[in-house]
Amino acid sequence: MPELTQSPLDELAMYRFLLALDDAMRPLLAPQDITQTAAAMLGDFLKVNRCAYAHVDEEFGTFTLTGDYTADVPSIVGRYRSEDFGSEFVRLSQLGITYVVQDAESDPRVADVRPSYRAAQIRAVVSVPVLKAGRFVAGMALHQAEARVWHAQEIKLLELVANRCWESIERSRVTQVSLESEAKFRTIANAMPQMVWSTLADGFHDYFNQQWYDFTGVPQGSTDGAGWNGIFHPDDQNAAWARWRHSLATGETYEIEYRLRHHSGQYRWVLGRALPVHDENGAIVRWMGTCTDIHAQKQAEDDLRNMNARKDEFLAMLAHELRNPLAPIASAAHLLKLVKADPARVEQASDIIARQVRHMTALVDDLLDVSRVTRGLIELEKYPVDLGSLVASAIEQARPLIKSRGHVLNLRMHASDPVVQGDRTRLVQVVANLLNNAAKYTAQGGEITLAVELHGSQARIVVTDTGIGIEDKLLPHVFDLFTQGARTPDRTQGGLGLGLALVKSIVTLHGGTVQAESAGPGKGSRFTIALPVLAEEAAAHEAAAPAALQVRPARLLIVDDNVDAAESLGVLLRAEGHAVRVATDPFQALGMALADPPDLYVLDIGLPNMDGYELSRRLHAQPASADAVFVALTGYGQAHDRVLSKAAGFDHHFVKPLDMARFHAILAGLPQR
Incomplete structure (x- = not known):
């Protein structure tokens, strides 16, 4: 399975590349020279297997590929039928929409032309159409012989280069004719x-x-x-x-x-x-x-510079936010060594560590969440959700921060308790983010108001605060990635500036909108979420909470090369009554499993000598482990990581640290032996 993660394109390098491209194309007059130069420079810069520019004849349904850069794949310069690239490709291109395929072997849109893609050694492709006067006249594409995740900066750069090629070709043609x-x-x-x-x-x-x-x-x-x-x-x-x-x-x-x-x-x-x-x-x-x-180009260059500056600020903020909880964790760890005989102090230190770990987990989850949501890699589980219970859950999550800052929380609910179609967990996350944001940016003793309103076919959740407000220049960008207002000293754990970007993405996926308003600094803020109301006849009550789980003692084998992580988890599970063995080497784990097969395996993925995927396959091959449950516990939590673990035979995939509530649910479902 190919590796799908790659480093994002550096904005400064992108800016320098565009300047170099302009310099290289400026003296060129022949269209073939222009397209060949652009394809060669872009292909080499992005390290792709092929970069090609094509002229399009919509009347005859043909593509003529001219400039063609290749690396370890054959050239495909020549004329092709539009349908050779797939009906979905043609449809999107005629609409002026960029066509992106990350893996042609699994993308259903490529099914009708997959043999052609294989013959041309195209596994991943991004193609930018050039439309003039509403007609599809040209295009530029990047090809990869292996699966590849195309980043937004790479696609944006391809769009800029494709249009510059077109403009350079047109300019050269006119110049030649005018001289003649x-x-x-x-x-x-x-x-x-x-x-x-x-x-x-x-x-x-x-x-x-x-x-x-x-x-x-x-x-x-x-x-x-x-x-x-x-x-x-x-x-x-x-x-x-x-x-x-x-x-x-x-x-x-x-x-x-x-x-x-x-x-x-x-x-x-x-x-x-x-x-x-x-x-x-x-x-x-x-x-x-x-x-x-070139106004749009100059604005794009300014945006790149600003984005780079925001990225640097974000990285500094990330380092700050991750270091903050490490200090109390370290202090609590030392305290545990000194107060072994004092149960109250031990419990206090344990609470500190647990609380700070939860905070660090939330930071990492925010990073992963915003990445998955903005790239469309999450699937919503939509059911009827009444806003009353949704708001109550969000308040429950945000209440500790609101209470610690001495805020007054006013709640105004609509009498009809509107119902929307949505993913309850994600919508609770959205409202809790807005409440936490209001609490962070409102001084001690301030006031926060949460209102649920009904306007025709829309339900609105409005969060208003009496906080520091939003500057006019910041207001249009509050939902952008890496954007934050000024941090004050009392906001010691203020987050990473990802919450509002996540809010907008999730609300948009639900077919709704979110709006920010502020009269200016010191005058508070107002955030309004609008969601379509579910028709009364389709509304259904949410399921009742599940009964408490009954967990029986089980035999467990934990495999992790991080000794501290493996042993600490083992100690915790033994304290709960389970028979736990720990292995830090995959070959040691194979021997232990053969001698005494457990009911459940907890396997790390990043193991030395043999990764967790291969270990899972070998354990499955042992007849004694046929009925065992396999749990992956890893730092890798992207969508493709979960696909890989499922293919290797894992029944469940956990991202570290272990979610004990979910894990207990798995233990409760083990068959009685």
Whole structure:
């Protein structure tokens, strides 16, 4: 089974790559050179097996692959039918939607063309369509010979490169045609997506195409001569003039980025570029220039820089949050050595360790949760959920923090107690996150109000606080990853800034919306969740709580190369009355199982010499273990890890630390011997 986890793309490296790509493509004129250069640079940068650019003929349903970078796979340059890549690929591409396959061997969308994918050694693919005037005209794809998880930054980079290829090809075509025939120039210039302009040899502007006037909204002819500089942002005018005069004096290519006033009144970033046109004697007779709207690109670059800064802040915060609980855990561990004969002090130290471990577990769970939810790797178990019981459970989770900070919690419920269709556990998590967030950002003795309202076909859960509020510049980004408000000294365990991102993702998966409001710093915040109400005839009451579990003593074998982890779990389970043996080596475990087979195995995955998957297979091969229950206890908790453990014969998969409530449920279900 291939490894599906890879490191995210570094934003700074991505930014530098785009600059290098621009430099490499700028002098190229032939479309084949442009696509080949872009494919080679992108393929090598992302370390894929193949990168290809294709021209599309929708009328004939064909793809013509031109630029094709390969590494350890054959080239597939040539013409293909659109249907060779699958009907779902064609449908999404025609809609302008990126097509992403992480594993063609398991993706049902590829079933009808899987032999073609295998023949081309395509196991994973991401393909970006280029649409112009609503038509699918080109595309660029990354291929991997093995399964691969495509990260959002990789897909975004592919989209940027595909569109730059298209723009570079179009620009080169126009440039070649304009140099060949002055008579065709005006018609072609007006057909271009860019603003085109021309000057005499002395720099006097005598022509602008229609796109210039459409973009700026100025009257025809008003920017001839030197009038064009008045359209620039005041802060950019001197630099633009200086660069233009330098090009006129030296004949060097004119190229500069500046802000140009749009007809809307907004200043937008554009790339101004001009080339000199020489006569047969080499004298400059004219300058041909373009202005390309790069505002979206500049914003994307700013976003990348800001995201990188937020990531650095997040990593610093993660280190801080993980170190905080380690201090009391270490102190409690030392205390246990000193107060062995004092049951009260032992219990106090144990409570400290348990509480801090729960806190660290919650931090790790937040990280894993937000990763799985944002990548669509969770499945919701939807049932009718009445908001009354949901809110009660959320308050129960948040009450310790609210109580510790001396807040007043007001609860206003709608008389009808609305019912929604949803995953109860996830929705409780959402509301508890909002309550905890309100408690963290509200000073001691503040007030929090939770209200359930009914508005037509929507139920709304509204959490309002009297806390520090949200700044205007932060408000649009509060649901983004790695975004947090200012931390105050009293927020010693303030979390990682992932809670609201998780809230938005989960609510969206339920077909709802979430909105943040604040009048500004010091004026509190208001968060509103809106969910569709379930029709009365479909609403059903939630199941009653299960009866207490009866756990009988059982024979257990724990296998973990972490001696402390294995022994401490063994001590705990022996204290509960179970017969527990511990092995720290997989071969030792095989011998122990053969000599005295247990009722249940608890196996770590990351074992030396033989991993837990292989150990599970070998134990299953022993007839004496045929009826035993296999539990994986590991630090690996991604979706594919659970798939691997199931394939290796594990009945249950736990992420460390062991969830004792779930484990007791498994023990309660063991057959009586």
